[in-house]
Amino acid sequence: MRKIRLSFYLLLSAIILSCKGNSVETAEIKAQRIAIDENIEADPEIEEFVAPFKEHLNKTLDSTLAYNPKDMVKSDGDLNTAIGNLMADIVMEQANPIFKSRTANEIDMVLLNYGGIRSGLNKGNISTRSAYALMPFENEIVVTELSGEKINEMLSYLERAKTAHPVSGIQIEMDQNYNVNRAEIKGKKIDEDKTYFVATSDYLQQGGDNMNFLKDPVELYKVDYKLRNAIIDYFKKIDTLKVEKDNRFIRK
C-alpha cells in the first residue's frame, strides 16, 4: 500500500517537474471562424446519402401546378400589383371556407404586406418551388375581428405607408397626396359601429411592419393554414393564373 502511494506521488512530482520551466502552465484559448465554401471538398458519403432525398424533393418541387401567362413582379403597380392582388385573393378564396365553417362568419377583407411578396412569378409553368420562393416563411393565416375604428386606423396607416400592401375585399381610392377619398368594404362604407373580419398573417397580426391596429382585435381566430400552403393549394386547383392589376387600391 505504501509503495503504491509513493509511486503515485512520484508520478505527480514528475508532472510538476516536467512542466516547470517552460510555458505550458499558461493556459491558452484560440478561436477561429472557418468558412465552409468551395475550397472544402464535399464528403462523397454524405452526398450519396442526400442524393435520393434531393431527387425526390426536386421532382416534387418542379412538377407543374399551373400556368402563368405573363411575368409578374411586385414593382409593376402604384398601389396595387398583379402579384399582390393574386396573393390577397388567394388568402380570401382559400381561407374563407375554413373560417366560415368554423365561425359561420365570412372574411370581409384581406390585408398582407408588400414586403411579404418575396419574389416575382415568371411567365410559364408554375411549380411548388415558385410558391416557396414567393412565400418562404411559415406564416399562418389568421382572422382578426376589428372595430370600424380600427379599420379607419388601418386607412391612416395606408395613407402614411404609400405602399402597395396587398388587399382583397376592400376598395380604396386616394387622392394624389395619398389621402383616402373613398373606402368601401364589400361595396359598403365603413361603419364605425360595426366589426369586420380581416384576414392577415400571424406575422403582421403580432406587430410586423408596425401594423399595430391588428394587435388587439376584438377577437382573433386561427385558421391553421399556412400562407404558402394556401398558395400551393390554389395553384393546384387553378389552371391558368389571373394576373391583372385592377382598381381595388388606387390614386386618382
Added chain:
Amino acid sequence: MRRRNFIQQTSAATAFIGIGGLSSLSFKPNYKKHITILHTNDVHSHIEPFGPDDSRNPNMGGAARRATLIQQIRNKNPNTLLLDAGDIFQGTPYFNFYGGELEFKLMSKMKYDASTLGNHDFDNGIDGLYSQLPHAEFDFISSNYDFSNTVMDGHTQKHKVFTKDGVKIGVFGLGIELQGLVNDNLYKETKYLDPVEIAQDMTRILKEEKNCDLVICLSHLGYDYSHDKISDIKLAKATENIDLIIGGHTHTFLDKPTIETNKAGKKVLVNQVGCYGLYLGRIDFYLDDENKIEANGLKIEV
C-alpha cells in the same frame, strides 16, 4: 490549495529519486491538453450549398463540405467536441418535406455530440420534434425547458459531462422564451424557466458536484438585444463558472468570440457563427497540467 502545497513539498523531497526512476513513463515534455470545440447554430435545414447565383452567400455552406471539415479537424485532434446551438429545423423544403429526418441523420453521421433546442425546432409541434428523435444519435441538452407534461419528457438532458483526454467538459443548454415566438399549440405545455437562475444551478452542479474543468453553455437566447430581454451577453455578465457560451437565434456573424467579464471577474467567451451552416466555429482550449484554464494567467487569442 492545501493538497497542492503538499504535492509541491513532496515533489521537492522526492525529486532526486524521481528523475532516475521514471524513464519508462511516456511523458511528453511539452505536456498540455488540447480540447477542440466545434460549433454550429441556426443551420435551418440548409443541406445543400448556396448556388453560384445566390445574391448573399454564393457557393457557401453545404452539409457534405461541413462533414469533410469536421473529419479533418477530428483527424488532427481526436479530443474534439461538436455542438449545435439550435434551430436545426426550418428554412428549406427539406424540412417541409421530411420533417427534420435528414437534418438529424446528417448530424448523426457527422457525429455531433449534443445540441440544444431552438424555437424553430418546435415548428412541426412538439410532437413533430419527438417523432424525429429516433433519427438523432446525439444528445439534446435543455436545462430551462420543463417538458414534464409533454411527450419530450425524459428525452432531453439538463446537463451532460463529456470527458476528453481526462478533461471533464460540462455542457448545459438554454432555450429562448417560446411564448410570442412559437404558436402555443405547437410547444403545448413546455414551461420556460428563467435562464439566469437555471444557469446558476447548472454551473454549480457542473463545477462543484461534477468537478468539470470546462463549462459550456449552449444557448438559443440570442446574442444581445437593445431592450432588456435576456441574451448571451447579459447571461455572461450575470453568472459565473461558464467558460464559453455558444449562441444562436439572432443569426449573429461574429468573426471572433466576444470576451465578457462574469460576476466573479473572470473571462467568458461568447461566440456565434451566423446561420445556415456557412461557417464552423472553432475554439481550442489548451489546458495546463491541472486541467485548468486559468491557473497562471490565461492567454486568449481570438
